[in-house]
Amino acid sequence: MHQQTSENAMQQHPYVGMWVTDDGRIRHELLANGRYDEARGNRESAYRGRYEVTGSHIEYWDDTGFTADGDFVDGNTLHHGGMVFRRK
Secondary structure: OHHHHHHHHHHHOOOOEEEEEOOOOEEEEEOOOOEEEEEEOOEEEEEEEEEEEEOOEEEEEEOOOOEEEEEEEEOOEEEEOOEEEEEO
């Protein structure tokens, strides 16, 4: 039962959706199931993995073992890896 509650909470968090750098080169799609899909330039699905949001902080675990994190500055701005992403 706890797992279902956890999944429902993930689906409800306000940051699900597409996040893009201002130049459009890097695109993160945060999926409601706790997974993400990142495109870089012409490489669709360049990176995939899971993520968790705690408050305004996000942690990423790529399927290859790479980890990263970021912070949502507001509802439309994400700082991650020295880059600024905006909600699309």
